[in-house]
Amino acid sequence: MIKPYLKYILPVILPLIILLLPASSFGIEGLTFVEQRVIAIFVMAALCWVLEPIPIYATSVLIIVFELLLISDNGLWFATNGDPQLQGLLLPQSTIMATFASPIIMLFLGGFFLAMAATKYRLDVNLARVLLRPFGHRPKNVMLGIMMITAVFSMFMSNTATTAMMLSILTPVLVLFPKEDLGKVAFALSVPVAANIGGIATPIGTPPNAVALKYLVDQYSVSFAQWMAIGVPFVIVMLLIAWLLLNYLFPAERKEITLDIEGQFLKTPRAYLVYGTFVSTILLWLLGGVHGMSSYVVAMLPVAVFSTFKIIGKEDLKNISWDVLWLVSGGIALGVAMDKSGLASNAINAIPFDSFHPLLLIVGASILCLLMANFMSNTATANLLLPLVAALGASMQSLIPYGGHVVLILAVTFSASLGMSLPVSTPPNALAYASGHIKNTQMLKVGGIIGCIGLLITFAMLFLLNKLGLVGV
Template identity: 45%
Template structure:
């Protein structure tokens, strides 16, 4: 008899439906209240759909928002006695959360930079001081990629830098291992650089959104103060590993990229807006204007001046914004219904030391992000981790919990499927799974040790926590 192959997406949808309907049918039991049981049905279904990717990740996010409106908001189809749900408009509003506006500004700047070749021209200018030494070229590529990925999406940065590196790699001897090192350095540096700023990667935004809901505001510079030192150390370790593992046969590499900067009216407006936005972000403590407001300014300016058109707007990664919005909505629902308290109560967290608890959260985030989207992982782990930290059961700073989880998610880069930058490098044909597995795993472990055991005491000593 022939075996029947059931696609994973059908299995995921089936399991999610069974969980959702089953939990709703069982209803509240023991310490699980009626609002929390409804939220548990939503949360469990979201876990299954995000892990299996049975439907697009962003589709799961907006499904979460709709389910929360219909089940636990003030417009729930069936009301719950003694529970006044959050206004349904608040769940819709997560799709325009300030953190998403901050990300939108970063996406618009990234699209414009690619459109007017600002990214490649900047790379060409910044690479010149590194000369022609293979080790120096790898260092330069990683430094530039990391810096760009702090203010542009990791995916956009990787795509731009791969366009720079691939012709250079193709000109080298096929037997020269530095070819692999050059290409591998781009996604690794992009992943690491994404740790550095709130707009660097979606997990950062998800953590900031959840912390904001708890009344903990982290400005742009404070996040950089927490993360940039880690970026520098991990980046240096990654460079050392790559140049040792992929030594060059060639004595020099000629990298000629970029060209003359576009001097059209539109390009000049972009240059000024780009510089002003970054200056506004890093000077936030001086002027007090929220980074989300500053991030929205380039959207308005570039659209109004026609530097960024309607067709360009279509290329924005709206699905990423919706994915983050769904994660923020999930955090609201988990907190409002008391599901977080119930989940926290399932384990005697108080018996764990603060270090062991933080390590558990970080390892779970790192392992999950290695095999599924780091954004999906952050959506699932951040709400629980921050809620756990705000409970009286444990002695863990909520800000520390959020930062550790977000950074751990972005440190997962050991497989081609772990991050979009990895997938882009793997698709080039010059990087194999084993290359990513070795370098990504070592870099991830180094970063995890820094985030968990080295950085927190320093953060506390200098007043960042």
Template identity: 40%
Template sequence: MSTPIARPRVSLPRPTPVQRLGLLLGSIAFVVPLLVEIPGLEPAGHRMLAIFLLAILLWVTEAIPLYATAMLVILLQVLMLSDQALVGGVGPLPSAASYFAALANPVIILFLGGFLIADGAHKFGLDRSLAAVMLRPFAGNARSSVLGLMAITALLSMFVSNTATAATMFAVVIPILAALPAGPARTGVALSIPVAANVGGIGTPVGSPPNAIALGALEASGQGVSFVGWMLLAVPLMLVVLLFAWWFLTRRYIAADTPLTLQLSADFDHSPAAILFYVIAGATVLLWLTEPFHGISSSTVGFLPVVALLATQVMGADDIRRLQWPVLWLVAGGIALGAGIGNSGLDAWLVGLVAWDALPLTILLLLLVGVSVGLSTVISNSATANLLVPLALSLAIGLPIDPTAVGVMVALACALAMALPISTPPNAVAYATGEVPTREMVVSGIAIGGFGALLLALVMPTLWGVLGLL
């Protein structure tokens, strides 16, 4: 007689009161536009408004996982707003394939390549070894050492997930924190990592999910931005905010005579697989940076390392499983949401609710950036970008500003929200070390994020125009 195999019990997570409320309010918000006639809104717009309100409430309350909401958006659009809709009567509709195509949008392919390179850099220890080498010129003085930590963190975050970058840099910083006496200096050093990771992530299209969401929405509206084009728009802001953040953190927390010893041991992997990875990753970054010369799109370039690394068996099935698929699906859901808002006419109706053209452009940009930063502080910056980018692009039509600038501004503003442990994954990593009190994270996040938001709203559009970038 065989003994039954004992299987571990799988239990469902218990929803919190906020999540229960989100499910209830989301359900009500979904049903109301389907039952109530809204003046000026077409039938397709009613259905899209139901989906949009449901997505807002589920994302804000995290009643279900963020990526699950993104997938639900695509499913509901197929069932309600496509040629396979369960109930018709709303006029000609896009094909279901057009909504499913969001799962393989060029922006998703771009991020897939970026994630695989980031995973490989961690697998072969390249990220940590590069950090150790690049930190050597900054050793000796506490404030200059923190500048080095922040510069390297920001640089890595431009091409590697800011979450992975923060985790890698804390592996370097933890021994430094242990050697420092308890006090402000430890807080300042610990804060420098998430701040630099958040700010560095705005520098390239693969730096953070909001960038990808904005890229997808811009491409869908015919306002595509190249890899280098994004960098030209974002890197000047990144550098100024990073320098301000270093100045603020060192003046507030780190005295000039604070002793600080960096652990600078680099151990590059010289195995054939590692060397092949270095070549493929380096070639990919070079192709991204030279896109204007060879004309190969950044998404196509992003797919090259996926094929090359898997075909040469430098990376395999286990590496693919470790990729951040939930983030990719979240981005895909945002792309589909933006397409649905445009296809249904909901964007024009929402924009028409307010006389935006009566507001001075400066006030309008401040409001847009402020809402983006504020909402991203309390919910996922990816969810914020999913909700605001399509609306911002619709709002920009007819205003004296390039729609590309508006889409980029929302994405960059989302990255500047860093005042709470829940605001960004790097903040959560820093908080988990126990070295960063919430109060200090709030103070530094408001100061640095506020400075960046003002710069983004008041200075960057003019600078972009003067430089002829838009």
């Protein structure tokens, strides 16, 4: 157990030591002063995200500020010690500041606007009511319906908001189960598990997906529809496995349950505008190859519509998850610094990766990501690993015969969302655990099994899709 005071000291002391060490001590040939400072910023970020002496979104803000101060062309006066030749190594301040308004941030902002409007006009609850009706009253079938609806909502809404909504729907049902009935545990776990898995299906489903998009550009570009073509089948398979696992581990003794969800679809002009905008945005995301607009451009349409017609007002803007946007932007800034400074490629070149089998690298990086994501924010995990993984994949195209760059990034990204073994692993887990119906050991067992199975399915799926020429070509 780390001493409490060390979590405040280590993120300060270690980066300072790195800054003071001679460049030759890092074992990277030709290490520049900019790269050395990026290493210090990376270590500071990693320690802050793991130890959490400050909020994780605040760490992202610090990353951007320290980059502006230490490695930008308009930073502190001692950045180059007055040497004009060193000035050329610095990053443009506009490049660093642009991470606050990256197209990926705008994509997430559009998703938040859709989610807020759907919640405000009760589209989510009414859809849940209608879609759960066909699943009857048998606990096993009702739980499958809940998991499906939760996963679908998590594709386009915040996983945390989806979990909170679905748990509120389940609350009156859970109290009907006898104390010793394990079915209550299955129902309580089904919501966070489905929310965590469902977010994998779309680029806006979970922040790690947005971080991955930063590295899936140019010849490696993956559109919204292409991502869903990969993510949705994966989510369907994982949901089925999770449902079978929960029923096997926690069988319900109660033979019948009833979900009483009240409400009806609103029929006001603004409500119809919300419904139409929601459907239109999703269709435009899926049909990007037809109309030519990128998913980032499409994401701005609901922002414009809902703002113009006062569906989302000034007070609603305060409820946007700005911390998530800042967290993602910090990860993007860290990746930009590692890439533009040359540190990522130099670090990869300094390690003899060509002596390892390429598939071993894919498996090793994914397992590392899964382990880290269980103990810290999956977004922070993706922010730390994906810049290195992207540089590794790009440098090994000739060595990885299975479309290394795209496969490697997708495998690691999916792994980040599969880390769900502990209450601290994801916000949906924390909400479900707070309900009081789940024990730590029960969550650990389910999350561990799903994580391991999910990794195997990820590898098999990406390998098959690449062989069919659909990924990594």
